[in-house]
Amino acid sequence: MPGQSLDARLARAMVPDYFSVQMHLLHACNLTCAHCYDIDHPSLAMPSTDDVKRRIDQIFLLGKRLGVVPDVHLSGGEPTLRRDLVAIVSHILQTHGGDALLFTNGTRLSRALAQELWNVGLRFVQVSLEGPEAQNDAIRGDGSFAKAIRTLDMLAELGFRLTVSITVTARNFPVLFPFVAELDARKLHFHVREVFAVGGGSDLQAITRTQRRELAEWAIGWQGESTISIEDPVHCSVSPAYAHTQAGCVAGRNHFCVDVDGSIFPAGRWVTASVTSTPSKRCGLARR
Numbered sequence: 001m002p003g004q005s006l007d008a009r010l011a012r013a014m015v016p017d018y019f020s021v022q023m024h025l026l027h028a029c030n031l032t033c034a035h036c037y038d039i040d041h042p043s044l045a046m047p048s049t050d051d052v053k054r055r056i057d058q059i060f061l062l063g064k065r066l067g068v069v070p071d072v073h074l075s076g077g078e079p080t081l082r083r084d085l086v087a088i089v090s091h092i093l094q095t096h097g098g099d100a101l102l103f104t105n106g107t108r109l110s111r112a113l114a115q116e117l118w119n120v121g122l123r124f125v126q127v128s129l130e131g132p133e134a135q136n137d138a139i140r141g142d143g144s145f146a147k148a149i150r151t152l153d154m155l156a157e158l159g160f161r162l163t164v165s166i167t168v169t170a171r172n173f174p175v176l177f178p179f180v181a182e183l184d185a186r187k188l189h190f191h192v193r194e195v196f197a198v199g200g201g202s203d204l205q206a207i208t209r210t211q212r213r214e215l216a217e218w219a220i221g222w223q224g225e226s227t228i229s230i231e232d233p234v235h236c237s238v239s240p241a242y243a244h245t246q247a248g249c250v251a252g253r254n255h256f257c258v259d260v261d262g263s264i265f266p267a268g269r270w271v272t273a274s275v276t277s278t279p280s281k282r283c284g285l286a287r288r
């Protein structure tokens with residue numbers, strides 16, 4: 001109710017036992033991926049370090065009032081373009097004692113920066129790839145596959161827990177299963193999302209209903225060294241691998257998204273189906 005204090009409103013709210021927040025730190029990127037939903041917002045100014053820290057403070061204030069330590073997912077644009085990235089990550093991890101997941105295209109993350117991020121406590125990084133080299137580079141640009149794989153190797157050496165994010169379209173669907181099988185021994189987490197018809201994504205063909213079923217069956221039956229999640233509420237409801245997760249989509253329940261200008265959405269455009277909770281009400285990243 002308007003006019004009521006936050007505490008009064010929270011007392012009446014359905015309190016989640018975990019939540020994650022996706023923060024967009026900037027819209028700028030060094031790549032121009034064919035499918036990118038973000039091409040519509042290049043003009044939004046990058047928030048200052050203080051603005052980002054204030055937003056983080058508010059997220060953790062909400063978490064405190066709910067009795068939950070939130071996970072903060074840092075996205076963009078390309079977060080590694082921000083010179084204050086270490087300070088932002090440190091504010092989440094050191095100042096607030098939360099967990100953070102860094103999203104990156106893996107093409108410009110130096111070992112020195114990765115080490116600094118490790119030193120302030122970052123443990124979870126998600127690198128985007130769209131399939132084997134030819135398919136990836138056709139979408140993400142020439143040379144991006146080789147750089148991202150080198151980054152994955154370097155991050156693995158430093159000890160980071162790694163997710164590979166794959167956006168699936170009719171074009172890369174045929175290579176998806178063999179691609180994951182090829183990287184399986186690296187013990188990664190693969191997060192597969194379907195392309196959203198937004199920005200560049202609106203020019204690409206989505207997978208068919210039959211392919212969607214194949215995808216869900218593959219993910220449910222998966223028994224490799226790595227783990228898999230797909231952005232499908234049915235998958236996260238029925239897969240034994242996610243028996244500990246909520247049933248269904250986290251949008252507006254366990255997740256929200258803060259855009260570059262501070263606007264809040266009930267869901268990111270790619271809500272993860274792999275968020276987990278623990279009895280201590282710590283969020284998903286600590287579990288992986």
Ligand SMILES: C[S@@+](CC[C@H](N)C(=O)[O-])C[C@H]1O[C@@H](n2cnc3c(N)ncnc32)[C@H](O)[C@@H]1O
Nearest residue numbers: 036037076077078103104105128165195196201
């Ligand atoms: C926008 S990027 C930002 C972080 C970083 N620059 C990267 O490449 O991972 C975050 C994720 O959204 C995915 N993405 C971009 N456009 C999309 C779309 N139209 N539909 C679904 N996912 C999309 C990207 O492939 C990437 O995995």
